Amino acid sequence: MFSLAVLSLRLRVSGFHQIRRSTATVVSGNKTSRLVRERLKQQVEEMKSLFSGFRPGLVVLQVGDRDDSNLYISTKLRAAAEIGIEAKHLKLPNTTTQEEVLKNILSINENSSVHGLIVQLPLDSVNSIDTELITNAVSPEKDVDGLSCINAGKLSRATSRTASSPAPPTAAWSSSDRRVSPFNKHTLWTQTHLRDQSEPDSCDFLFLCRRVSGGETRW
Structure with a gap:
């Protein structure tokens, strides 16, 4: 009985991973560029x-x-x-x-x-x-590049539209803009930021997400 339960659980997990893989999207950076x-x-x-x-x-x-x-x-x-x-x-x-x-x-x-x-x-x-x-x-x-403290501060305020945005997060947003929903981008890049808080581009992307969405961040 226990073996059947374990087998059933493995099949469910396997099916879940197949579903997750089927939703993956390949984004063409060259096309966006x-x-x-x-x-x-x-x-x-x-x-x-x-x-x-x-x-x-x-x-x-x-x-x-x-x-x-x-x-x-x-x-x-x-x-x-x-x-x-x-x-x-x-x-x-x-x-x-x-x-x-x-x-x-x-x-x-x-x-x-x-x-x-x-x-x-x-x-x-x-x-x-x-x-x-x-x-x-x-x-x-x-x-x-938006590296000055003034532009970085404006970007972090989310509602400011006059700040220059750093190239890497802006490029990532542009590349995914046509293929990934705003909610998924919030989730994906927030997780990236939490996984490696020493990486500034992840943080900048999070701020960019907040600015585009009018100051709202989904965690």
Whole structure:
């Protein structure tokens, strides 16, 4: 009798897992990326037609010469050029001091032809540089990655629509937006955040979920 009960339980568990597997969804990041780039390219063209001589400007600031950073930056520059953004790469040597990085950021903040600034992390310098100080020096209006405390604070308030959202959680939301219900996204990414609270992107995604849903978080 006990054996039959165990067998019945195993069949139920097996059936449950089959049901769970059958609901899995494969999300195409490449497809979403293509759609986003097409939309942004159209928006840039519309802005150029409205404002004569206007061209969106982006600067990627790098300290050092890390191979992984070089790869990421080349991808960003290529994507920017594809949608019509004038992107420049400001590469500083690994002997750059914190004061020199701040001076460059201040200059970019005051440059009206530059509309966005990305500080490539990590800052690969032989000198000690406070990363938080550097990211907070970026003007919130030009903070593409949303790393400044002002934009992070706005994002955490959920109801603010003026904050820049970090790229990884925004990309994850966009990729799943057409295939996954908001409730499931809340559940999935809240569980991710609880599983690894040291991972900032999980927390940022949770804040993004709250903002999109008007401040409501489902636990």
